[in-house]
Amino acid sequence: MTTNNFSQDEASCPAEGILKQLSGKWKPQIFRLALDGPVRFNALLRQLPGSNKQSVATALKEMEEADILVKTVVQEKPLHIEYTLSERGRAMVTVFRSMEGFLS
Amino acid sequence: MTTNNFSQDEASCPAEGILKQLSGKWKPQIFRLALDGPVRFNALLRQLPGSNKQSVATALKEMEEADILVKTVVQEKPLHIEYTLSERGRAMVTVFRSMEGFLS
DNA sequence: TCAATTAGTCAAAAAAACATGACCACCAAC
DNA sequence: GTTGGTGGTCATGTTTTTTTGACTAATTGA
Numbered sequence: 001m002t003t004n005n006f007s008q009d010e011a012s013c014p015a016e017g018i019l020k021q022l023s024g025k026w027k028p029q030i031f032r033l034a035l036d037g038p039v040r041f042n043a044l045l046r047q048l049p050g051s052n053k054q055s056v057a058t059a060l061k062e063m064e065e066a067d068i069l070v071k072t073v074v075q076e077k078p079l080h081i082e083y084t085l086s087e088r089g090r091a092m093v094t095v096f097r098s099m100e101g102f103l104s
Numbered sequence: 105m106t107t108n109n110f111s112q113d114e115a116s117c118p119a120e121g122i123l124k125q126l127s128g129k130w131k132p133q134i135f136r137l138a139l140d141g142p143v144r145f146n147a148l149l150r151q152l153p154g155s156n157k158q159s160v161a162t163a164l165k166e167m168e169e170a171d172i173l174v175k176t177v178v179q180e181k182p183l184h185i186e187y188t189l190s191e192r193g194r195a196m197v198t199v200f201r202s203m204e205g206f207l208s
Numbered sequence: 209t210c211a212a213t214t215a216g217t218c219a220a221a222a223a224a225a226c227a228t229g230a231c232c233a234c235c236a237a238c
Numbered sequence: 239g240t241t242g243g244t245g246g247t248c249a250t251g252t253t254t255t256t257t258t259g260a261c262t263a264a265t266t267g268a
Contacts (some may be wrong), residue, residue: 013132013133013136014203014204014206014207015126015132015136015200015203015204016132016133017206017207018203018206019123019126019127019132019203022119022123023123023124023127024255024256025255025256026256028117028119028120028123029117029120031119032117032119040214040215041214041215041216042213042214042215042216051257052256052257052258052259053215053216053217053258054216054217054218054256054257054258055255055256055257057215057216057217058255058256077266078213078214078265078266079214079264079265079266080213080214080215080265081214081215081216088206091205091206092206094202095119095199095202095203095206096119097202098198098199098201098202099118099119099122099123099199100118100119101195102118102121102122102192102195102196102199103118103121128225128226129225129226130226144244144245145244145245145246146243146244146245146246154227155227156226156227156228157227157228157245157246157247158226158227158228158246158247158248159225159226159227161245161246161247162225162226181236182235182236182243182244183234183235183244184244184245185244185245185246
């Protein structure tokens with residue numbers, strides 16, 4: 001059967017889906033760090049105090065599935081993995097920018 | 105003592121707080137309905153299939169606390185309560201607009 | 209060969225969000 | 239005075255999200 005990820009609600013509320021893709025305890029911070037360049041799993045754990053492997057792994061996976069981040073195996077000295085903002089992810093900066101005027 | 109609602113994280117990630125204020129199962133839809141004019145408690149329950157008193161009440165309260173909605177007692181024939189977008193709430197349309205290009 | 213760093217997974221527990229059903233008070237019409 | 243609409247609260251239960259801790263497996267450097 002053919003299914004999608006949209007609830008009936010989202011059909012009439014486009015923002016809802018995007019909100020879901022960006023929401024969560026760690027995603028906004030990961031996004032922000034990714035703006036400064038590629039991010040890495042263990043580095044994130046150190047940069048995000050209070051975070052944990054599981055949550056960071058889940059956030060990275062979901063952001064990859066949402067086409068916000070792109071996962072790359074870097075064939076260099078200490079072989080490692082990088083997560084970089086996708087084109088769609090980079091375009092989302094505008095969403096974040098639009099939020100920056102509202103610091104209550 | 106002086107406290108605020110910001111975690112250490114939010115200090116360095118402004119979007120996080122706004123994201124929190126807009127996230128949740130019903131807030132985006134309530135916001136959207138409020139764009140068309142004042143919304144009312146029982147009307148919302150009818151307009152949001154699958155919703156319930158508790159969740160809608162909580163959403164309205166939190167959006168009021170976040171200065172997105174303003175609660176008004178309308179002194180008219182059948183005395184009732186209206187929730188209207190605050191100035192800040194109206195300004196937030198830009199945030200929603202910025203999300204509308206990303207329908208994956 | 210041993211230890212550290214890389215990047216994870218898995219099961220389970222704890223915490224947060226959301227839903228259910230009962231109840232309340234006020235007002236108006238019948 | 240009972241029914242129906244207004245706008246809720248409260249206690250409880252379920253579901254979702256997040257955390258914890260144990261474990262894995264490949265790579266690297268000494």
